[in-house]
Structures are given as structure tokens and as C-alpha cells.
Amino acid sequence: MQGPVDFKQKISRERPYGKAEGRRGADAELAALVDQLESDRGRIINCAAVRRLQQKTQVFPLERNAAVRSRLTHSMEVQQTGRFIVRTLYKQLGERAADYGLDGLEGALESLVEMTCLMHDIGNPPFGHFGEFAIGEWFERELDALFAAALPAGLGDAQLRERMGADLKHFEGNAQAIRLVVRLMRLNLTYTQTAGLLKYVRPAYQAKPMAGTPGAYLNKKAGFYLAEEPFIGELRGALGLQPGSRHPVAYIMEAADDIAYCLADIEDSVEKGILEVEQLAQLLLDKFAQHQCPDACLPAGKSFRELVGYALKRSQDEPINKAGEFFIWLRVSMIHPLVQHAAEQFIDNIEAVYHGSLDRALVEDGSLAHAIVQTFKDVAMDWVFCHREVETLHLQGYRILQGLLDFYAPLLKASPETFLALTEGTCRAAPHLQMLARRLPSQLLKAYHEALRALPAAPAQDRPLWEYYHRCRMLQDFISGMTDQHAQDEYRALSAL
Numbered sequence: 001m002q003g004p005v006d007f008k009q010k011i012s013r014e015r016p017y018g019k020a021e022g023r024r025g026a027d028a029e030l031a032a033l034v035d036q037l038e039s040d041r042g043r044i045i046n047c048a049a050v051r052r053l054q055q056k057t058q059v060f061p062l063e064r065n066a067a068v069r070s071r072l073t074h075s076m077e078v079q080q081t082g083r084f085i086v087r088t089l090y091k092q093l094g095e096r097a098a099d100y101g102l103d104g105l106e107g108a109l110e111s112l113v114e115m116t117c118l119m120h121d122i123g124n125p126p127f128g129h130f131g132e133f134a135i136g137e138w139f140e141r142e143l144d145a146l147f148a149a150a151l152p153a154g155l156g157d158a159q160l161r162e163r164m165g166a167d168l169k170h171f172e173g174n175a176q177a178i179r180l181v182v183r184l185m186r187l188n189l190t191y192t193q194t195a196g197l198l199k200y201v202r203p204a205y206q207a208k209p210m211a212g213t214p215g216a217y218l219n220k221k222a223g224f225y226l227a228e229e230p231f232i233g234e235l236r237g238a239l240g241l242q243p244g245s246r247h248p249v250a251y252i253m254e255a256a257d258d259i260a261y262c263l264a265d266i267e268d269s270v271e272k273g274i275l276e277v278e279q280l281a282q283l284l285l286d287k288f289a290q291h292q293c294p295d296a297c298l299p300a301g302k303s304f305r306e307l308v309g310y311a312l313k314r315s316q317d318e319p320i321n322k323a324g325e326f327f328i329w330l331r332v333s334m335i336h337p338l339v340q341h342a343a344e345q346f347i348d349n350i351e352a353v354y355h356g357s358l359d360r361a362l363v364e365d366g367s368l369a370h371a372i373v374q375t376f377k378d379v380a381m382d383w384v385f386c387h388r389e390v391e392t393l394h395l396q397g398y399r400i401l402q403g404l405l406d407f408y409a410p411l412l413k414a415s416p417e418t419f420l421a422l423t424e425g426t427c428r429a430a431p432h433l434q435m436l437a438r439r440l441p442s443q444l445l446k447a448y449h450e451a452l453r454a455l456p457a458a459p460a461q462d463r464p465l466w467e468y469y470h471r472c473r474m475l476q477d478f479i480s481g482m483t484d485q486h487a488q489d490e491y492r493a494l495s496a497l
């Protein structure tokens with residue numbers, strides 16, 4: 001039986017460590033929450049992993065034109081859109097905010113959403129989705145043989161071994177984000193702030209459910225790794241989140257991401273010279289027509305066709321900044337209705353959103369807003385992502401990541417004793433491995449040792465499995481934590497190119 005909707009139950013200032021002193025009275029409690037969320041903001045904005053987003057691919061790998069979006073500038077736009085959705089939500093709710101326990105929480109929710117948006121891609125590897133694929137594919141190809149060589153058959157719990165294998169073969173940026181925040185950066189954020197990042201809700205070792213089955217959307221991708229499963233259990237306990245459900249903040253972050261990137265990707269393609277404004281306007285109209293959505297009036301009283309036409313006319317009349325003018329008008333006319341629609345969907349589905357059981361994105365409901373977002377995404381898919389220059393860069397990224405994993409793979413072939421000596425920098429007997437190990441960031445070595453310190457709690461026969469699992473995780477942490485640029489430099493250096 002699901003309880004009533006009271007958002008105060010889902011927004012807490014509790015953190016994994018550091019005691020939250022109780023406060024007397026609702027006002028003091030709210031003030032304490034605001035202080036703690038302010039502390040989360042400081043921790044996030046000053047975090048190196050956020051700064052690394054400035055050299056990570058959004059759509060165009062290794063981009064030197066700084067007017068084209070990086071993951072960082074994209075994330076700032078998502079942050080702004082997320083904030084806009086929260087403000088719109090409160091405007092639409094008015095007095096009704098109190099019915100859902102949202103009264104007094106506007107600042108808190110705004111901050112939670114903004115920071116979730118800023119962090120939402122923090123776990124992405126270099127080279128975007130194709131980078132995720134490259135890492136997953138390398139482990140898919142190599143891991144069985146590595147496991148067989150490192151861990152004698154029959155050693156340890158068979159189910160655990162199988163789970164570890166499946167977990168390591170599915171590298172996922174969203175799961176890596178949880179790991180980064182909790183284990184590697186150790187931001188000790190409030191559980192609520194971290195919960196916003198849990199966009200998908202299954203562990204990476206669990207198979208993807210069949211399309212059309214209940215929860216298929218929320219389980220479309222891995223949300224966290226086996227290593228973070230105990231933490232996720234704690235987080236769910238602290239916030240009363242049922243397994244298989246999301247935190248409401250994640251829905252807003254997802255909508256903000258969709259709204260922000262669908263327009264931004266095509267704007268970047270114009271900046272790159274892949275599309276001209278006139279051609280783009282026509283492609284948008286053609287694609288929109290295919291969605292067979294009645295071209296009803298948007299809130300401005302104009303149809304999609306009229307709004308695209310108006311943006312094009314403004315751009316043609318503009319003597320200096322043609323492309324800029326086109327996108328300003330497109331953004332002015334589109335962002336507002338899309339944001340309005342996301343907020344309306346949040347309210348119309350407030351129970352399912354509150355309980356985290358709504359099995360779709362907010363702006364994925366067969367509406368006009370949905371058709372608009374999909375139109376932009378489809379044009380990018382048909383004309384930009386598959387552009388030859390973009391694909392060449394992705395193929396280079398693939399080669400770089402696979403090559404780096406090959407270079408460092410010998411560390412996965414060392415015995416546990418040798419590897420321990422390597423991490424301590426004292427292994428003279430294996431100079432090649434020692435030089436490789438010395439290149440691993442000390443923070444990752446510390447996280448590996450920290451994970452090993454927890455091993456005595458595991459049954460003795462499973463400990464070698466866990467040692468090996470954490471070693472593989474460390475290699476994924478290392479490679480995925482690199483920026484595009486650093487991965488390229490490291491690949492070149494080790495290839496003696």
C-alpha cells in the first residue's frame with residue numbers, strides 16, 4: 001500500500017556520514033535543510049569531475065571550437081532548464097503545493113534539481129555513448145578469459161562470480177556517476193542529492209527487461225554497480241525509496257536534459273557547418289510532419305510550422321548573426337512550452353512521480369511537446385550523428401579507448417600478491433607492470449585498498465573474487481575518468497606515436 005504524497009518525506013538532509021542533529025520546529029528544520037543543500041552545492045561545484053566535463057564529448061569528440069558544446073556547457077544548460085521547470089512547477093501549483101507537502105521547499109527543490117542537472121553526466125567516459133560502448137565491448141570480449149586465468153574454476157560463490165562478470169561487462173555512465181560521487185570523489189552528499197542521479201534503477205549485473213514489461217523504461221539501462229549496491233540499499237532506506245523506483249528529482253533532471261540537448265545538438269551542427277539554417281528549417285518541418293501530430297497551437301497561439309518560419313525570417317533579416325538569431329527565436333518559442341509541459345506532466349502524474357513508479361520520461365507522452373522534442377532529436381540522428389566527420393572522430397575515440405585498455409590489461413594478469421606490491425610501488429621483479437601501476441591515480445589506488453579493507457566481511461572463498469572485481473573496476477574508473485584529450489594524449493604517448 002503506497003502512502004500519501006508528502007514531498008517532505010522524500011527530501012532529507014541526512015548524509016552517509018556526519019550526524020544530522022535534530023532541530024526543533026518546522027522552520028528550524030527547513031533552515032537546516034537549506035544549509036545542508038548549500039553545502040552540497042559547494043561540494044559539487046568544486047569537484048574535479050565536474051571540471052573534467054569541459055573536455056568531454058557532448059556530440060563532437062575532441063572539439064577545439066569552444067563555441068560548440070562540451071559536456072560541461074551542456075550540463076550548465078540542463079541546470080538552467082531544470083531550475084526553470086521547478087519554478088514553473090511552483091507557479092502552476094500555486095496554493096496546491098501544500099497539498100503535496102511541497103510548500104516551503106521551492107528553494108530546496110530548485111537547488112536539488114540544479115545540482116543533479118550539473119552532475120548528470122559526471123560518469124560519462126571520454127567520447128560519449130560510443131566511449132561507453134567501447135569500454136563495455138572490451139570487457140565483454142576479454143573478461144571471461146581474464147577471469148578464468150585469475151580465478152580457478154569453482155572458486156567462490158558461483159552466482160557472485162557470474163554477477164561480477166555481468167556487472168563489469170556493462171559499463172554505464174549513469175552507474176559510474178553514482179560510483180564517482182560516492183566512492184571516488186567521496187562527496188558525502190545528502191542522500192537526497194545523490195538520489196537525483198539514480199536515473200535507472202537496476203544493478204548492472206541484472207539483465208535488461210523485455211520492452212513492454214512493467215518497469216521496462218526505469219530499467220532500460222544499468223543504474224548502479226554491484227560495488228555500490230550496499231550504498232543504494234542505505235539510500236533507499238534513508239528516503240523510503242522502493243527498489244525499482246526513482247526519486248522525483250530524477251524525472252525533472254531527465255526532462256531538463258531532453259529539452260536542453262535536443263535544440264543544442266542541432267545548433268552545434270550549424271556552428272560546425274554541417275547544416276545551414278535554411279536547410280535545417282526545412283528538415284525540421286519535414287520531420288515534424290512525419291510525427292503526424294496535429295500541428296495544434298503552442299501556448300503562444302502559433303503552430304510549429306509558423307514558429308520555425310518566424311525564426312527563419314528573423315534570421316534572414318539579420319545582417320550579422322544569422323544562425324544566432326534563428327536559434328534565439330527557436331529557443332524563445334520552444335523552451336517555454338516544453339518546460340510548461342514537463343511541469344504539467346509532473347503534476348498530472350504526481351502520485352506516480354512521487355513514488356518513482358512512472359515508467360516513462362515526463363515529456364514522452366505522445367503530446368505535441370513530445371513530437372517537438374522528438375523532431376529535433378531525429379534531425380540530429382539523421383543528419384548530424386552519422387556525419388562522416390563525426391563518425392571518424394568516434395572511430396578514433398574507439399581505437400583510443402580499446403588501445404588504452406590493451407596497454408593496461410597486463411595489470412589484470414598479475415597475481416593478487418604482485419598487484420599489491422605494484423600498488424605500493426615496490427615490485428622490482430616486474431618493471432613493466434610497475435611503470436604501468438605508477439601511472440594509476442593515487443586516489444583510485446586508495447579507493448581500491450579501501451574496498452579491500454571491507455573484504456574480511458565477505459566469506460573467505462569469495463575474497464579473491466572481490467579483489468579481482470575491484471581491480472577491474474579500478475581500470476574502468478581510470479579509463480572512464482579521463483577526458484577526451486587526456487585519453488588521446490595517453491594513447492599517443494604509450495603508442496610512441
Ligand SMILES: Nc1nc2c(ncn2[C@H]2C[C@H](O)[C@@H](COP(=O)(O)OP(=O)(O)OP(=O)(O)O)O2)c(=O)[nH]1
Pocket residue numbers: 058059060121128129174199221257261265385390
Ligand atoms: N555523436 C553522437 N552523439 C550522440 C549520439 N547519441 C546521442 N548523442 C548525444 C545527443 C545528446 O547531446 C547526448 C545525449 O546523450 P546522453 O549521454 O545524455 O544520453 P541520454 O541522456 O539520452 O541517455 P542516458 O539515459 O543518460 O544514458 O548525446 C550518437 O550516436 N552520436
Ligand SMILES: [Mg+2]
Pocket residue numbers: 120121257
Ligand atoms: Mg545522460
